[in-house]
Amino acid sequence: MPRLILLVLCLALVGCGSPATAVRPVVQVLAPQDGVRLSPGEPVQALLSGAASAGIDHFEVRADSALLVSATVPGFPIATTLSVLVPGHASGARTLAVTVVDRAGAKSDPVFLTLNVSGGAPSATQIASTPASGPCALNSAFVADVTIPDNTPVLAGTSFTKTWRLRNSAPCGWDLGVAFVFLDREQMGAPGSVLVGPVAAGGTFEVSVPFIAPANPGIYTSTWQLRDADGKLFGSRVYAQIRVP
Known part of the structure; x- marks a missing residue:
């Protein structure tokens, strides 16, 4: 099994129930760290985690609006973690925008990941907002x-x-x-x-x-x-x- 494991959170709708209304999807970048340093042309393995009440259709990774990766998730799971390979670039800093798209076409807010080639300085991590929890005490x-x-x-x-x-x-x-x-x-x-x-x-x-x-x-x-x-x-x-x- 590879170091970056395909992690699937198996949340069955029958067992868990589904919310009354769809909620905008959310996404996280688990790896690599923001500002990671790479060699020229070196690809990067990114570990992405997403959740969508309508079921996840695919993850997208873009740079300057250009689509670099579109990774389909089979079975439309409510939550999953997926490892994707992002192509390398020649030099300097490159900011990636990572999103998850549900089966209805709704897209999460992007999470940004900066890659630095040949010693570029890392930038601050930007984190996608997530919905607040309900009014009662969760347990x-x-x-x-x-x-x-x-x-x-x-x-x-x-x-x-x-x-x-x-x-x-x-x-x-x-x-x-x-x-x-x-x-x-x-x-x-x-x-x-x-x-x-x-x-x-x-x-x-x-x-x-x-x-x-x-x-x-x-x-x-x-x-x-x-x-x-x-x-x-x-x-x-x-x-x-x-x-x-």
Whole structure:
């Protein structure tokens, strides 16, 4: 499995429910960091995360309005993470505009990523706005480990994906803008956050995170929690725990 794993957040409409009205899609760039330095002509692997209540159709990457990448997502998932290869350029700074488009044709606000070739100076990251959470207090509860039970042995340097099943235990649902974020202990090569799609009150959903087992033997734990669109953490803390022999 490659280092940049295709991460799919399997949020079934039957299990999770869908919002009453469509919400504008949202997108995040998980990798690389804004201002990354590249060699002339070097392509860059970009890890994109998106969510759309109407279902994701494709991601777009543009530079100066020119379309560089259009990556179709099969199955119209509500939320997914996708790795795409962006062509390199000769020199200087280049700003990419990344968007996600839903099956109805609605497009997210762009997130901007600056690439620097031959020592260009990085610029500030611009972040797409996300919808605010609902008026009630959001909450979640752990249901089950779907993959990688606690203390699963994983060989050093091996890629693996941990999937949790959670339940929205609040009296209200949420739309887009909720993320599953790394809190503490060992990040193990995982992104800092992944987007979670809409979930109805009482609905169950699954969220997956890609990891890479550390090089040294030992027991490693990574703690995660949900965060609303306003940056407030909520719900049960959950963790991935592996043993590197």
